[in-house]
Amino acid sequence: MEDLTKLAVEAAVAAGASYADARVVDRRSERVRVKNGAVEALTDGRNRGLGVRVIAGRGGAGAWGFAGCGELSAGEARAAAVRAVELARAAATTIGEPVRLAEVEPVVDSVPAPVQIDPDDIPLDDRLALLMECDRQMRAERVEIAVGSISVLHQRQHFASSEGASIYQERVETGAMLEATTIADCGACRRSYPSSHGGQVMSRGWELINELDLPAHAGPLAAEARTLPDAAECPAGRMDLILAGGQLALQLHESCGHPIELDRVLGTEASYAGTSFLTPEKLGSFRYGSDRVNITADATLLGGLGSFAYDDEGVPAQRSWIVRAGIFTGYLTSRETAARIGLAASNGSMRADGWARLPLVRMTNVNLEPGELSREEIIASTERGILMEDNLSWSIDDKRLNFQFGCEIGRLIEDGEIAGMVRSPSYTGITPEFWRSCDAVADAATWRIWGVPNCGKGEPGQTAHVGHGVSAARFRDVQVGVTSDE
Amino acid sequence: MSDALVMDRDEALEICARALEASTAEQTEVNLLASRSGLTRFANNHIHQSAAETNAEVLVRAAIGNQVGIASTNDASAEGLRDVAERACALAAAATSDEHFPGLPAPGEEPPTLHGNAATAAFGPAERAEAVRECISVASERGQSAAGACSADVWAHAVANSLGARAWQESSVAHVRMVFAGEDSSGYAETYAEDASTLQPRELAEVAADKCERSISPRAVDPGRWDVILEPPAVTDAIFHLSVVAFNGLACLEGRSPICGRIGEQVCGANITLVDAPLDPRGIRRAFDFEGVPRRRVELIREGVAQGIVHDSRTARRAGTHTTGHAGPASSTWGPVPFNLFLSPGEATVDEMVAATERGLLVTRFHYTNMLDPSAAVLTGMTRDGTFLIEGGEIVGGVRNLRFTEGLLEALSRVDMIGRNGWLDDYVWAPALRIRDFRFSGATEF
Incomplete structure (x- = not known):
């Protein structure tokens, strides 16, 4: 790995690049998925290759070029490097600002994956038996569709740059989920554990699966799915809203995580994913949320899906403030975008989806820091509201202002107590209004990092694995029940 | 060689x-x-x-x-x-x-x-x-x-x-x-x-530039029910989402599709015909699926009546029929999906639709569409990059973007004009549609 990355960097510089970096990435991904008593998918994927990124053209201050090749050989590495320089020179024919990179100290390092129990030590038979037991319990509750899945990713990567960096990193991700669905006249009613859309995924080993204790949750989960069609439909109107777990994580992801990506702010995603309302003149002064809202980006959290030792520019993992006491104070940056707004250094948020993709500014672990009340105290101090859990549907505009979410289940709160379930709950709002209405954030007792393994961005499409540490939070006077004409 | x-x-x-x-x-x-x-x-x-x-x-x-x-x-x-x-x-x-x-x-x-x-x-x-x-x-x-x-x-x-x-x-x-x-x-x-x-x-750039110029100083309009002209990029987006949840053989077998048990029934307007035609040269042709089976032309909706769904060999066996050649990669658990969709054109131009609209909105395209309720085909999303107010049969200016939340089969029951020219977005070829009482559920600030 190391030899190929260095060879590619040297070849790029020899071909005229003023800067070059290269990554060899070797991934192994396994998945076991059981549905209604049968193995629906048993997969083992291997994928490896080399990506070379260069700056070339216009006297060395030109433009980016990137070439990836799936064949690992010295000849292909040299050819990819030369191709990247050609691509950069073609790009440099349009007039833009010269590419400038914020400084970073070149690092030589080797970082193993921080796992306690290597998933490789768990035989396939044991993984299957665990899911089959959960499946049996879910179907005992007579749901129409019972699904369980366990996924494991092993990744080895070597990064080298023309500035002298040489970094080897290993990564292990483990995840699991259960889903139970009832088909009724009102439609499909689904419940998930521990969260929807792939469940919980972390940069951890099999110890995560042990902690999730899937069999203990399978039966109750399915029982709730079975009774959900009998629940009342979500009311329409304005009321207090409490979000928890995976749904609060996704709210944070869509309405804070994406709009703080500085490449997007500066317009490079404008034609596809969009731009951001958090424009640079707002930095340091814009009231994003209430005083209770404190948001960090932290790639150093142990086990977070957005954790790493170095990003894909060789910048060390960091923790930085995004929103402090409600005021917008920071972006996620790359070396180039940091320099573009006058920052001395990047906060290390450049990540690529494997060897074949150019790194982009991506989320690490973007977290809503814990507050002071317990989750129970928040519910108890809510006169009339609704607690929503586990996402079903999400959508937000191209500046990340108007959002709308649908959830699997809602729990009505009346006079400080849970008064019953509602089905098909949904809510909508405008990002800063919504976060300014946040008057309570739950304490550290229920704070945990949720993995989002399907964050899409860029062209060609890239999927990032990111994390969000959250507990629960209350938002006052929110529009809920979006399907009604009233 | x-x-x-x-x-x-x-x-x-x-x-x-x-x-x-x-x-x-x-x-x-x-x-x-x-x-x-x-x-x-x-x-x-x-x-x-x-x-x-x-x-x-x-x-x-x-x-x-x-x-x-x-x-x-x-x-x-x-x-x-x-x-x-x-x-x-x-x-x-x-x-x-x-x-x-x-x-x-x-x-x-x-x-x-x-x-x-x-x-x-x-x-x-x-x-x-x-x-x-x-x-x-x-x-x-x-x-x-x-x-x-x-x-x-x-x-x-x-x-x-x-x-x-x-x-x-x-x-x-x-x-x-x-x-x-x-x-x-x-x-x-x-x-x-x-x-x-x-x-x-260059020709495309002129279109984008014209839309940008015509939508300057957008005014805010209230959400609610509007007569709407959806240009082809908005239509293809909606049709793709509908097809993924509705005509997927696995979704139908599991009871998750909005057309479950409705084959042969009127599911939308009689002016709507939708087919999956893998070899139609207007699209990106795909000859066979991931099982090596030739992709068949499948009529999905004819004159508003649900006609068929697509299958791979696995869903076909469960349904007691033959594969239509729509298998995805074996590692996918999504089920068979039609990827060469064609919505039949009509007779109108977009200009004629505008001229025939007393008060309505013209939507260039949607953004971040997602099914709020797949089993009822309720789709939500935003407008973007050119949303216009029509008054008295003329475009009178741009409007701030709106969120829609709408049942697609119901919306396709309220189509009263269909464009004569179609547009391709990789998986779907579709003309513009004028839809009565399309539901906009919210608005944004730009």
């Missing part, structure tokens, strides 16, 4: 054969996807990303009785192919029995051989940069800021199985998209084609 653009039939099937030979399973299927892709992205009137990729992925499905294992690699060396076959076999040996696995498809009718487009294969970084410069020059002349992407991809797909089935095709897609931004407005244009020489970036 081969005239293949990525990998010719003999070489591709030879790689498949080597993986088949390495398998000890009772049945084995090999998919090979070899690709060469190039992309140029631009923003703020200059190129910021210029990238290229070559790769070859091999996907092996091995079956021992009804036990199935799936493995993949992008190492097509002899050792890599032996390893991927062995891993698939090991997984099959460890799997439990799958009563729904019908066995691999036996060789049948040979799918037609499609070839990629040489102009698209030759559309390299210099050609893409030239196309982008044309876009940027139009934006600059109008005082606007251009962002977008121009790409050219070619790939070869081969399928072989141990029963003797063999299939090979090449495909190509060239694409350019642009969004031009002004002070408080934006405009959009985009095209997909098999042949990169037909992209016409």
